[in-house]
Amino acid sequence: MKKILILLAIALGAAAGAYVVSSAVNREEKVVQPISFNHALHAGKYKIPCMACHQRVMMGDRASIPNIEVCGACHSTPMKKTPGELQVYQYVSQHKQIPWYSIYHVPDYVKFSHRRHVGIGKLDCKLCHGDMTQLTAPPQTQFLQIKMQNCWNCHVKHHVTTDCSHCHR
Amino acid sequence: MPKYGMVIDLNKCTSCQACVTACKVENNVQIVSEDDAQHGRAMFWMKMLTMEFDGDYPNIKPKTLPRNCMQCDEPSCIKVCPVRATYIREDGIVAQIYPQCIGCRYCMANCPYTVKVFNWDRQAQPKEVEKTYNPDVSVRPKGIVEKCTFCVHRLQDASEKAKAEHRELEPGDYVPACVEACPVDAITFGDLDDKKSDVSVASRDYRAFGLLEELGTVPKVRYLNAIE
Numbered sequence: 001m002k003k004i005l006i007l008l009a010i011a012l013g014a015a016a017g018a019y020v021v022s023s024a025v026n027r028e029e030k031v032v033q034p035i036s037f038n039h040a041l042h043a044g045k046y047k048i049p050c051m052a053c054h055q056r057v058m059m060g061d062r063a064s065i066p067n068i069e070v071c072g073a074c075h076s077t078p079m080k081k082t083p084g085e086l087q088v089y090q091y092v093s094q095h096k097q098i099p100w101y102s103i104y105h106v107p108d109y110v111k112f113s114h115r116r117h118v119g120i121g122k123l124d125c126k127l128c129h130g131d132m133t134q135l136t137a138p139p140q141t142q143f144l145q146i147k148m149q150n151c152w153n154c155h156v157k158h159h160v161t162t163d164c165s166h167c168h169r
Numbered sequence: 170m171p172k173y174g175m176v177i178d179l180n181k182c183t184s185c186q187a188c189v190t191a192c193k194v195e196n197n198v199q200i201v202s203e204d205d206a207q208h209g210r211a212m213f214w215m216k217m218l219t220m221e222f223d224g225d226y227p228n229i230k231p232k233t234l235p236r237n238c239m240q241c242d243e244p245s246c247i248k249v250c251p252v253r254a255t256y257i258r259e260d261g262i263v264a265q266i267y268p269q270c271i272g273c274r275y276c277m278a279n280c281p282y283t284v285k286v287f288n289w290d291r292q293a294q295p296k297e298v299e300k301t302y303n304p305d306v307s308v309r310p311k312g313i314v315e316k317c318t319f320c321v322h323r324l325q326d327a328s329e330k331a332k333a334e335h336r337e338l339e340p341g342d343y344v345p346a347c348v349e350a351c352p353v354d355a356i357t358f359g360d361l362d363d364k365k366s367d368v369s370v371a372s373r374d375y376r377a378f379g380l381l382e383e384l385g386t387v388p389k390v391r392y393l394n395a396i397e
Contacts, residue, residue, distance in 0.1 A: 058333065061304075109268050109307040109320070113329060120332045164256075165264035169307050169322055 030140040031101045033089045037138050044133035050125050058119045061112065065100045068092045103142055104128075111169050121160075171338075171360035172261040173319055174389035175348070176371040177235055181397060184233040189215050191350030192237070195320060197306050202292050203378035211285045213349050214238070214317040234393070235356075237347065238263065238284045238317035239380060239388035246276035246285065254314075261361075261389055262319050272312035281381050282388075285316045320345035340366060361389065 042048050051057050056064035072092040078085060091098050106112045117123045125132070130143035144150055155162050192198070192215040199212050215237040223230040244263050247255050254269040256274055277285040291311040302308060305322040309315050327343040340359055348358040359368035371377065374395040379387075 111305070111325065113325075116329050116331055120329065163258065164266045164269065165258060165262075165318075165321060166325070168266045168268055169305070 031103050032097050032140065033101060033138040036084050036139075039132040039135045039138070041136070047058065050132070058113045060115055063114045063118075065102065067097050067100070068095065071098070103139060104146060106146060109168055111167055127154075170259050172362045172389070173324075173359070173392070174240070174261070174368055174372060175237075175319075175345075176357045176368050176374075176377065176391050176393060178357070178371070178393040179234065180356045180376075181353045182233070182235060182392060182395075183353060183355075184217055184231065184235075185352065186217050187352055188235055188347035189213060189217055189355065191346040191369065192317070194301065195303055195306070195346035196318075197302050198286075198315075199288060199292065199309070200294055200298060201290070201312045205289060205292075210289045212288075212315075213359050214284070214286070214315070216245075216284075234392070235347075236282065236284065236380070237390060238319075239282050239386065239390045240317075240319060242387035242389060243359050243385060244282060245384075245386060249275040249279045251275065255316075260324075262321055262324075263316075264321065265314065265316050265318060267307060267309050267313050268367035269317065270313045272314060274314060277314055281384055288313050288315065338352045 013157045015021055025060045042053075043050065053066040053070050055070065056062055056065070068088075068091050071088050075085065088098070090096075118125065125169040128144045130139070132139075151167065152162065154160075173346075193200075193213065196214055198214055198270060201210055201212055202366075205211070206215055215235060218234045218236050220232045220234055223232060232322060240261060240263050242257075242261065244255075244257060247263065249255075251273065252269055252271055254271070255263060255265045256266075257263050272287070274287055277283070277287060288309050288311050305326065323345065324343045328338050331338045340363075344358050348356045357368045357371050359366040361369050361372060371393065372391050374393055376396065377391050378394060379391050382388065
């Protein structure tokens with residue numbers, strides 16, 4: 001009986017370990033955002049440029065996910081009373097930060113700079129993030145998977161540096 | 170393409186170790202346990218070496234020498250790396266790519282200046298330290314060799330900033346943390362190929378010397394001899 005218990009414990013431990021490892025590298029894990037943000041409405045219908053909300057694109061590494069300071073500029077009073085908008089209004093009126101989940105994660109030993117790619121390289125956001133103006137619900141997975149192979153292909157294609165230390169730190 | 174180099178004036182250096190601390194904080198260099206430190210596993214990219222002591226107790230005056238990676242033009246470390254985790258960049262900086270390093274420590278054995286350090290273990294850091302990690306530099310895992318990179322992340326940031334502002338990189342834009350922290354300006358940093366730059370002039374001074382130059386490593390970190 002004892003032996004069976006020990007074996008069971010080992011098997012469970014291995015399964016748990018495999019899960020932790022797989023979830024750490026799984027790029028297809030679906031993420032559900034707290035509010036069903038409609039990109040098609042904001043960026044598509046009203047033609048608000050990406051940088052109006054993702055304000056730090058030209059300033060540094062991260063593009064920043066907008067929070068109540070940005071949303072509140074328009075949504076300090078409810079406009080149309082859709083359930084999503086009421087949720088935003090609640091967060092804004094209560095001065096509570098919206099707990100957005102970030103989908104795109106770059107490991108800490110990789111330097112990826114939005115300023116370098118979008119600001120200096122003049123790349124279109126679509127190239128990595130897809131056409132957001134068509135999405136009525138927030139994306140749940142990465143459009144272009146964060147893999148070195150994807151970075152490498154683009155760098156070779158556009159004759160950009162492939163020196164290791166330019167991206168690895 | 171500039172060639173970055175450094176000149177440390179031993180006449181000006183007061184051994185305050187501000188550069189040592191600045192380097193450690195800037196580059197997230199691990200603080201090891203007391204036990205490990207006693208076994209010679211303390212980690213410093215910039216280290217204050219004590220050469221000798223002058224005078225009698227209590228008026229002792231230690232002679233010290235701040236020593237970081239010499240960023241050699243002919244580095245002996247890159248010749249033995251089996252995975253090209255360390256190599257020399259076009260601008261003369263000897264880079265160390267952590268995800269590529271397999272921790273064989275051949276480079277450490279071959280470095281005549283013993284500037285490379287190995288992560289023997291990953292210790293829990295004090296909470297205050299973890300909060301102040303520099304996001305521009307990765308936290309190296311166990312089993313990785315690391316060394317001074319002339320704060321290459323600062324170069325990336327400065328050149329990116331300059332490009333975004335449509336201008337060339339100017340001399341003061343990029344300085345490593347140790348140079349910035351030195352309270353007596355003992356460390357000069359810049360482009361060695363620019364004959365008029367401060368660092369280039371200082372490197373040709375009659376007091377200038379390089380550590381173990383006779384080995385032919387051509388160090389780009391040079392010292393100005395202290396004159397009594």
